Amino acid sequence: MTRALILTHGKLGRALLDSAAHIFRGGAEVDVLSNEDFCGSDLAGAVRAWADAEEGPVFVFVDVGGGSCGIAAQLALRDRPDSWILGGVNLPMVLTYLGAADQLEPVELVSKLLDRALNSVRLVGDESRS
Amino acid sequence: MSILLARIDDRLIHGQVVVGCCGSLHARRVILCDPEVMADEFQQRLYAAAVPPDIQLDFCDVPGTAEIIAGLGEEECRHLIVVTGSCAAMRDLCESCPSIDRVCLGGLHHRVEAEEVWPGFFLDAEDRNALRALLDRGIEVVVQRIPGEEAIDAAERLRAIDSPT
Structure with missing residues (x-):
């Protein structure tokens, strides 16, 4: 089973997770960390501590x-081959993780999340206007 | 001859620098003045990926940064941003770079033994000493996360913090 962390500016990560809970209940557990009040090295240290708290693959959004x-x-997980960092986190990505994390291997999960x-x-709406 | 921006930011290069500063100030070159990054190719790749390809990015220590600036013309200086991760590094740089006449505190986040001096800006004793050294050299020090935000003159607050009561 993978673990996941949503790491964002301000309160975005918490808001994404709270919003996801309005749509989908249950599924994988996800933690949240904000960059507020962390200097760069301390933020990397906090991510590293989170990742090292338990064994197994980790996802950071x-x-x-x-x-x-x-x-x-990237600094925190540079020596962890069992880690995946996905940028541009959005609600569909979080919902997909919640629903599929316990069903797919990490590499397959990455593909599905990005898709x-x-x-x-x-x-x-009217896609002909694009 | 002044450079475009001399910024102190403990996160070094990130969104505020790339979008907020480089974009709105039309920078053409950024020097990340940090010996740790200079010695670490992995970190260099991370920061290089964050900067648009049309902006030249250099990784230097303080002497290397000073040498580059000394060799630049007026037009090149006008489009140059220098970022250091600490106040002490900026003080050291300014000692050998008379062309830096204004320093911007862009980001100094919470650390052990650092106190919040302006909202969201934390300084420890070494930071304060370094910034006072800049003021003593006649360098203007302002607190401003991104261009367009109100620039707070740091001098009065800094001098008040450690003055005898």
Whole structure:
């Protein structure tokens, strides 16, 4: 079973998880960490401590891959081959993880998460206007 | 001849720097002045991936940064952002770079033994000493996360903190 952390600016991660709970109950457990009040090295340390708390594969969802959260996650997990960091976290990605994390191997899960998240970003309604 | 921005930020290069500063100030070059990053190719790849390809990014220590700045012309300086991760590094840089006449505190987050001096900005004794050294050199020090946000003059608050009561 994988573990997951949503690591974002401000309160975005908590809001995503709370919003997901309005749509889907149960499924995998997900933790949340905000970059608020952390300097860069402390944020990476907090992610590392979270990852090292238990054995097994870990997923970290970040809002901006090249931002402080994405960089901290990459620094924290640089020596962990059983970790996956996904940027651009959105509600479909979180919902997919909650529903599928205990059913798929990590590599398959990554593929499904990216597929659902990317396909959710589209013009809604009359697509002929794009 | 001033550089575009001399920024102190313990997160080094991230969204505020790339989008908020480089974008709105039309920077063409960023020097990340940090010896740890300079010695670590993995970290360099992370920060390089965060910066748009049309912006030149250099990884240097303080002497290397000073050397680059000394060799730049006025136009190049006008488009240059320098980022250090600490106040002490910026103080050291300013000692050898007279072209830096203004320093911006962009991000100094919570750390052990650091106190919140402005909302969201935490300084320890070493930070305060370094910033006072900048003020003593006649360098303007402002608190400003991103351009467009109100720039707070740091001098009065800094001098008040450690002055005898």
